[in-house]
Amino acid sequence: PKSRPQTKSKAKPLNETKTNFSSLREKAKALYETRRKLPIFAHADDIRQKLRDDDVMLLVGETGSGKSTQIPQFLVNEFWCRPTPTKITQDDGTQKEISVGGCIAITQPRRVAAISLARRVAEEMGTPLGSSSPASKVGYSVRFDTSTSPSTRIKFLTEGMLLQEMLHDPWLTRYSAVVVDEVHERGVNVDLVLGFLRNLVSGTKEGRGSVPLKVAVMSATADMESLLGFFREGYSLPSQEQKTKSNGSEAMQSKDGDSRDISVCHIKGRQFPVKTIYSPEPVHDFVDAALKVIFQIHYKEPMPGDILVFLTGQETVEALEHLVNEYAMGMDPALPRIQVLPLFAALPQAAQQRVFAPAPPRTRKVVLSTNIAETSVTVSGMRYVVDCGKAKVKQFRTRLGLDSLLVKPISKSAAIQRKGRAGREAPGQCFRLYTEKDYLALDETNTPEILRCDLSQALLNMKARGVDDIVRFPFLTRPPREALEKALLQLLNIEALDESGSISDVGLHIAKLPLTPTLGRVLLAAADNGVECLSDVIDIISCLSVENIFLNTNSEEKKEAAETARRDLFRREGDHLTMLATAQAYATENTDRKAWAERHLVSHRAMQSVMDVRKQLRMQCRQSKLLPSDDRRTNASREPSPVLILQSFLRGFATNTARLVPDGSYRTVVGNQTVAIHPSSVLFSKKVEAIMYNEFVFTNRSYARGVSAVQMDWVGEALAG
Ligand code: ADP
Numbered sequence: 001p002k003s004r005p006q007t008k009s010k011a012k013p014l015n016e017t018k019t020n021f022s023s024l025r026e027k028a029k030a031l032y033e034t035r036r037k038l039p040i041f042a043h044a045d046d047i048r049q050k051l052r053d054d055d056v057m058l059l060v061g062e063t064g065s066g067k068s069t070q071i072p073q074f075l076v077n078e079f080w081c082r083p084t085p086t087k088i089t090q091d092d093g094t095q096k097e098i099s100v101g102g103c104i105a106i107t108q109p110r111r112v113a114a115i116s117l118a119r120r121v122a123e124e125m126g127t128p129l130g131s132s133s134p135a136s137k138v139g140y141s142v143r144f145d146t147s148t149s150p151s152t153r154i155k156f157l158t159e160g161m162l163l164q165e166m167l168h169d170p171w172l173t174r175y176s177a178v179v180v181d182e183v184h185e186r187g188v189n190v191d192l193v194l195g196f197l198r199n200l201v202s203g204t205k206e207g208r209g210s211v212p213l214k215v216a217v218m219s220a221t222a223d224m225e226s227l228l229g230f231f232r233e234g235y236s237l238p239s240q241e242q243k244t245k246s247n248g249s250e251a252m253q254s255k256d257g258d259s260r261d262i263s264v265c266h267i268k269g270r271q272f273p274v275k276t277i278y279s280p281e282p283v284h285d286f287v288d289a290a291l292k293v294i295f296q297i298h299y300k301e302p303m304p305g306d307i308l309v310f311l312t313g314q315e316t317v318e319a320l321e322h323l324v325n326e327y328a329m330g331m332d333p334a335l336p337r338i339q340v341l342p343l344f345a346a347l348p349q350a351a352q353q354r355v356f357a358p359a360p361p362r363t364r365k366v367v368l369s370t371n372i373a374e375t376s377v378t379v380s381g382m383r384y385v386v387d388c389g390k391a392k393v394k395q396f397r398t399r400l401g402l403d404s405l406l407v408k409p410i411s412k413s414a415a416i417q418r419k420g421r422a423g424r425e426a427p428g429q430c431f432r433l434y435t436e437k438d439y440l441a442l443d444e445t446n447t448p449e450i451l452r453c454d455l456s457q458a459l460l461n462m463k464a465r466g467v468d469d470i471v472r473f474p475f476l477t478r479p480p481r482e483a484l485e486k487a488l489l490q491l492l493n494i495e496a497l498d499e500s501g502s503i504s505d506v507g508l509h510i511a512k513l514p515l516t517p518t519l520g521r522v523l524l525a526a527a528d529n530g531v532e533c534l535s536d537v538i539d540i541i542s543c544l545s546v547e548n549i550f551l552n553t554n555s556e557e558k559k560e561a562a563e564t565a566r567r568d569l570f571r572r573e574g575d576h577l578t579m580l581a582t583a584q585a586y587a588t589e590n591t592d593r594k595a596w597a598e599r600h601l602v603s604h605r606a607m608q609s610v611m612d613v614r615k616q617l618r619m620q621c622r623q624s625k626l627l628p629s630d631d632r633r634t635n636a637s638r639e640p641s642p643v644l645i646l647q648s649f650l651r652g653f654a655t656n657t658a659r660l661v662p663d664g665s666y667r668t669v670v671g672n673q674t675v676a677i678h679p680s681s682v683l684f685s686k687k688v689e690a691i692m693y694n695e696f697v698f699t700n701r702s703y704a705r706g707v708s709a710v711q712m713d714w715v716g717e718a719l720a721g
Contacts, residue, residue, distance in 0.1 A: 020128060028126030035124060038066030040267050044074050050263035051075065051177070051214050055201050056231050058262060059218045062269025063375045063417065064424050067218045068117050068181050072104045072154045073125065075214075076137075081153075081176040086209030100211040101176035103152060107159045107193060109185045111142035112345055112352055113376040118147075118156040119353070125154075141165075143514045144545075144616040145349075159189035160514075163461050166196060167511060170465060171207025177214035182375060184221040184413075186448035186477075188458050194230070195474045196465065202234035220375045221413060223445070224264055230476050231262050272423040274385075278436045286388040287311070287320050289433045293386050294324060294366055297431075298331075298338060305383030305428070306365035308373060310418050312407050313392045314344045314547040317368045318603075322552075324366060336362045343369040343377075346546045348608045355379055371410070374417045378424070385422040387415060389434040389442075394453045406698055409434075412442045450479045455487035456517050460496055463503040464511035493719075494521040494652055514620065515541065518652035523617075525651035527626045529644045534626060535618075536580055536640045537648055539587075542614035543579035544694055544706060546606040548680070550582075565601045570682050573642045574691075574708030576649060578682050580640055583610060646710055647718070650692060654718035658704065659690040666691060666704070669715060678703040690715055 035041065040061060050057050061067045075081055083102035087095050108114040118140035122129040130139040130147025139148030141157040148155060157165075159180075166172065178197060183190055197215050205213070217227055283289045290309050297307055311317050321340050328338040341355045356379060359365040367379055371391045391414070395406045410418075415432070422428030432439060450458070459470065467473050470484060491497045496507030496517055503511070510520035519541055526537035543549050550566070563570075569585060571577035582600075586607050589596045597604035621627040650657075658666040658675050664687065666675050677684050678697065681704075692715070694706025 020133075021126075024123075024128065025126040028124055031124050035066070035070065038070060039269050040066035040070050043265065043267055044070070047071070047074055047265060048078060050265060051216065052078070052080070054261055054263050055212050055214050056262045057214075057216045058224045058227055058231075058264045059216060059267065060222050060224055060265070061218070061220065061267030062271065063220045063420065064378045065267045065269035067220075067267070068106065068108075068113075069121050069124065071179055071216060071218070072106055072121065075104055075177055075179075075216075076153050078176075080212070080214065084211050086211050088209045089206055098173065098209070100171075100173045100208050103175050104154050104177045104179060105162060105172070105175050106154070106156050106179040106181055107162050107190070108156060108376065109159060109182050109187050109190060110345060110372055110376050111145075111158055112343070112347070112372055113182075114140050114142050114156040114158050115145075115349060116352065116356065116377055118154075121154060121156070144613050159187065159193050162193055163189060163196075164512070164514070167461075167464055171205065172200065172213060173208060175213065176211070177216065179216045179218065181218045182220070183217055183227070184219045184223070184375070184446075186446060186450075188449045188453055188455070191448065191450050191476050192458055192461060194227075194476050198231060198234040198474050201231075220417065221445075222266075226476065228262060228264065230474070234474065235261075270424070271420060272425070272427045274419050274423040274428045274430050276419060277429060277431045278439065279431075279433050280435070282435060282438070283433045286390070286433045287316055287323070290320055290386050290388060291323050291327065293431045293433070295327060295331075297384050297386075297429075298335065298364060301384070301429075304364075304381070305426075306359065306367065306379075306381040307384040307386065308379065308382040308421055309366065309368045309386040309388075310373070310391075311368055311370060311388055312390050313370055313405075314342075314346060315552065316388075317342045317344050317370065319552060320368050324368075336364050339363050339365050341365060341367045343367055343372055343379075344547075345370065345372060346606070346609055348605060348612070351605065371414065371418075373421065374414060379421075380425065382421050382424065383426060383428040385418055385428065385430040387418045387430060387432050389415065389432060389438065394449065405695065409438070409442055411444060411446045412439070413445045415439060415442060448477045450475070450477055451483075454490070455479055455483050456490040459484065459487040460491055460503070460507060460511050460517050463491075463497065464508055468502065490655070491517060493655065494518065496521070509624070512624075514616070519544070521652035522649050523621075523626075526645070526648035527621075529648055531627060532638065533641060533644045533648060534621065536645055538614060538617045538621065539583040540576050540579050540645070540649075542610045542617060543583055545613045546603075546609050549579060549603055549606045549610060550680070551601045551603050562601045565599060569600060569602075571642075572682075572709075573646065574683050575681050575694075575706050576646065576708045577640070577642050580645070583607075583614070587611065587614075646692065646708055647714055649708070650710060650714055650718035653692050653694070654715060656694070656696070656704075657690055657692045657710065657715045659712055659715075660687055669719075673702065675702045675704050677707050678705040680705065681707045683707050683709060 059067060081104065083099045085097055086100050087097050090096055118138055119129055122138040125137060127137040130136055131149055134149050135151055136149040137151055137153045139152040139155050141148065141155060141161045143158065143160060180190065180193060200213055201215055294307055311320060321342050324340045339359055343355050355367055365381060373379060389409055390407050391410050392405050393408050419430040422430050462470060462473060494517060495504060496510050498504045506524060509524060510517050513520040513523060515523060522537060526534040569578060569581045571581055582602060586593060594604045597607060618627060622629050655670045657669045659669060661667050667673065668675055688709035690710050690712045691704060691707050692710045693704035697703045697705050
């Protein structure tokens, strides 16, 4: 009886694969007509030639001109883009033959973009996506989700994942080319990627033998001068390796060392005129203002034309989503329908993909997005842009020694990008929810993240890659010394570095985890406290990976309803244990998770992401032997141990603590700043000896979010190491 289902399950995928291939090819053929019309298509030969001649190419092209989707397809059949056997010299001086190259990596600042681009390019090439078939040529790799096959030739990955790959394979031997996309975003990871790549193209390449690595750097904005200078400087400087190493590959280096240059290529995009409409006076509540504008457009402007609204984060997106749906219900039934689609990084994949599907007939799409849709992803059909003028940015607060998320005005260049989204296919309109005067006062461009964020992850990555002398690392923009010192201190605190500043075993382990150094430390500390503690901590960390597992219940009557609905999930120890209770209740719910979530005013959408992350983290922990391979929750009814769990968290978060002072407020243990417990916390308005918090948010005052009660002597112990 066992053999039948087996044969059945074997036969089915084969059949599916067969039918799939011809329909995939059909679809690709149809898409070719659209691709051919992209502005970049006319430059294909020129681009190929430039990368045949030189190893580095810079490419500027407006958003939507086809850079991300077409460049990898232009390059993948080039003669230099195939696995090449080559001899390398090993550390002990002996030679070994290995195969180098064959794949193209394209880095993206955001996971949403990496996945949606991979899906699109797979469609255009008529190949299945990622791990769905061993014959798939296009894959992706983002934190907590990798989908590739043995035949992958084009791989979209986040900058962070490329840095992770470099830890295992510093010479990137799998790749013939790395395409660094969206550099104008200037997140800290892209600066690291550029630094390592400059070393790879300008230094000796003993790890790649005689096989060059081609690098294309792409941006939507025109400032390529600094990058040009950056790579040229690399060519003119003999690198550290060149000076100290002496082996066979050095001769090759000096032979072609001076003759190389860097090509620059400009692609003009299509852009229709976009009319700007400013708010006549300053807007206090942009969610409310956006709601009005959306319906004003819908009532007054004839179809077609979808609406793209830029908001600050998941919370504002979800708040507006709710409002628009509510209003749309009372709308004149003679009007076209409205389909509201949220778009933010923590959204589960299936929901993200819905954004790209065309709207049903007689329906207007309203996409509510964070700044993801600014340049990272192109959603077609948009004719109206509503721009709140703000974005959530990471800001390092030196006195507190940690990052906080602040809602800040965007730059002029970001405002222009947002506006441009309305004019991709036809003339459009952009409603700015701020005054013209406010627009004129905006900064010209975004400040690179490296100048304003916590550098501990970046530093740990460099240390793990063997960069001991941070001062000599080729930074496109050099971070402030103070921030580097803080990061060093932070890494010392969590024992990722030893006293001499070299990476420790703990640090090496943390660097390989898909987590921030702090959460990585927590995970390892939990592993020391036993399998059950680790298992619980994984559940909590998974919840922390989304912005909020609970639905927004800000109004008074909703607050009461929420308290009743969530009573059995709330834990007096605080938010961490409450998250654990929620994750476990959700995970063990096996009849209807969606209904369960609705009943408890828990976000089903957020919990789906939480479960994805949890699965990945558990797998990773099994691979690194932190969890046993046959780890099943045999004892589901066991009680968690709050003390062990919170003490594990303190190993990473000892500096994110505050104690109660006699006047009833909380003051941070490091820095002595006043901080209040965020209204969303289960400990809101509670008085406990001390609190530990996951993040620090600053709106009109300083709030701690993700808060648990801890004891001062635990904090003392954790701070002492
Ligand atoms: P660029 O990188 O220059 O901004 P892209 O290569 O990302 O341009 O996009 C080129 C075109 O491909 C877009 O205008 C859009 O029409 C289409 N496209 C890109 N991604 C997707 C997707 N996931 N789904 C559908 N169409 C897409």
